[in-house]
Amino acid sequence: ITHTLDISIGGMTCASCVARVERALQQVPGVQDATVNLATESARIVVTQDVESMDAQLRRAVRTAGYAPRTAA
Numbered sequence: 800i801t802h803t804l805d806i807s808i809g810g811m812t813c814a815s816c817v818a819r820v821e822r823a824l825q826q827v828p829g830v831q832d833a834t835v836n837l838a839t840e841s842a843r844i845v846v847t848q849d850v851e852s853m854d855a856q857l858r859r860a861v862r863t864a865g866y867a868p869r870t871a872a
């Protein structure tokens with residue numbers, strides 16, 4: 800079973816930012832796919848693990864990469 804999460808991310812301004820964030824997300828264990836959309840400032844991530852724990856780890860990975868995950872509205 801897979802789950803899809805969307806995370807809003809601030810601080811990305813160019814295509815290299817997008818690539819950096821995608822790479823950071825894809826390196827988190829349990830991630831099957833991660834796509835970042837610069838226009839909507841968000842990432843869509845497909846995971847094979849528990850959504851709540853993945854959400855925390857993915858946000859941490861984004862922060863470590865130097866960008867700003869936003870609290871879900």
Ligand code: 9UX
Nearest residue numbers: 811812813814815816
């Ligand atoms: Mo582009 Mo993003 O020159 O941190 S890589 S702004």
